[in-house]
Amino acid sequence: MDYVIKDNRIILESEYFSAQQICYSGQVFRFRPHKNGYVLISGREVCYLQQQGREVTITCTDPKYFVNYFDLDTDYGSIVSELKNFGGITADAAEFGKGIRILRQDKLETVFSFIISANNNIKRIQGILENICGSLGKPISFMDESFSAFPEAAALAGAGEEFFYKAGCGYRAPYMVRTAGDIASGFDLNAIAGMDYSAAAAELSKLYGVGKKVADCILLFGYGRQDVFPVDTWIEKVYRDDFAASQNCKNLNRKQIADRFVEIFKHNSGYAQQYLFYYKRIYDKI
DNA sequence: GACCAGGTGAATA
DNA sequence: TATTCACATGGT
Numbered sequence: 001m002d003y004v005i006k007d008n009r010i011i012l013e014s015e016y017f018s019a020q021q022i023c024y025s026g027q028v029f030r031f032r033p034h035k036n037g038y039v040l041i042s043g044r045e046v047c048y049l050q051q052q053g054r055e056v057t058i059t060c061t062d063p064k065y066f067v068n069y070f071d072l073d074t075d076y077g078s079i080v081s082e083l084k085n086f087g088g089i090t091a092d093a094a095e096f097g098k099g100i101r102i103l104r105q106d107k108l109e110t111v112f113s114f115i116i117s118a119n120n121n122i123k124r125i126q127g128i129l130e131n132i133c134g135s136l137g138k139p140i141s142f143m144d145e146s147f148s149a150f151p152e153a154a155a156l157a158g159a160g161e162e163f164f165y166k167a168g169c170g171y172r173a174p175y176m177v178r179t180a181g182d183i184a185s186g187f188d189l190n191a192i193a194g195m196d197y198s199a200a201a202a203e204l205s206k207l208y209g210v211g212k213k214v215a216d217c218i219l220l221f222g223y224g225r226q227d228v229f230p231v232d233t234w235i236e237k238v239y240r241d242d243f244a245a246s247q248n249c250k251n252l253n254r255k256q257i258a259d260r261f262v263e264i265f266k267h268n269s270g271y272a273q274q275y276l277f278y279y280k281r282i283y284d285k286i
Numbered sequence: 287g288a289c290c291a292g293g294t295g296a297a298t299a
Numbered sequence: 300t301a302t303t304c305a306c307a308t309g310g311t
Contacts, residue, residue, distance in 0.1 A: 210294085
């Protein structure tokens with residue numbers, strides 16, 4: 001995608017970038033509407049998105065970080081076009097959500113965000129993360145306001161179980177404590193980037209509170225991998241409603257559904273998953 | 287009051 | 300190995 005960096009701004013024009021769709025696509029939780037746009041916080045960086053039609057201005061703490069974050073060097077036009085060739089709900093979903101980007105998020109933040117996401121809803125996930133970051137994250141000054149960074153692993157590890165209960169984590173509080181401790185004491189998130197899928201998923205699943213689906217989300221949103229297809233309640237609905245009949249096998253479990261979708265969508269699995277998730281879910285509520 | 291939300295871990299058969 | 304169950308919390 002063509003974009004220009006001027007000082008602390010990224011300027012671009014594209015039909016494949018929608019600030020609203022990105023924020024409400026369910027992959028990111030720390031954002032809020034702000035003066036006709038959106039403020040988005042990732043790790044220790046902050047950006048302010050303004051958009052009028054196809055024209056986007058991203059004012060931010062670090063343009064290089066956000067070029068990567070918004071995956072600006074990937075050609076979403078050809079991805080959408082490839083997915084449209086599948087026809088059916090896939091084509092509809094790709095057209096409907098063509099402004100979505102797969103965000104390349106901070107790995108630590110992605111791990112804890114999706115541990116919290118288990119059997120939870122997006123509104124609550126947002127609130128819980130706000131509580132945690134507001135209490136433990138360092139302040140970031142940006143555009144004359146103060147925002148909270150995602151906390152360091154050590155800060156999370158030192159917080160204690162009671163803190164996470166009060167933040168609203170519920171029964172996931174012990175997951176947060178143990179996983180924070182493991183990461184603070186040396187579990188290497190960066191090493192996972194070089195592993196093949198099964199090794200990477202197995203490694204992430206060593207973390208308490210991380211199963212197959214959460215591992216897939218971490219690999220997709222934290223590592224930018226396409227060889228995954230997270231199957232949650234919405235994607236399971238997509239399979240049962242829109243794919244099962246034509247696939248001959250109806251009663252697949254979630255792992256089998258994930259494998260099946262990766263066979264179908266191959267190198268575009270992660271993108272396909274996100275368009276289908278957004279399309280299936282958005283009609284119910286934001 | 288039951289059911290649901292970007293499921294997981296543990297017990298059971 | 301596959302199935303079943305409990306789990307905090309807030310919304311519908």
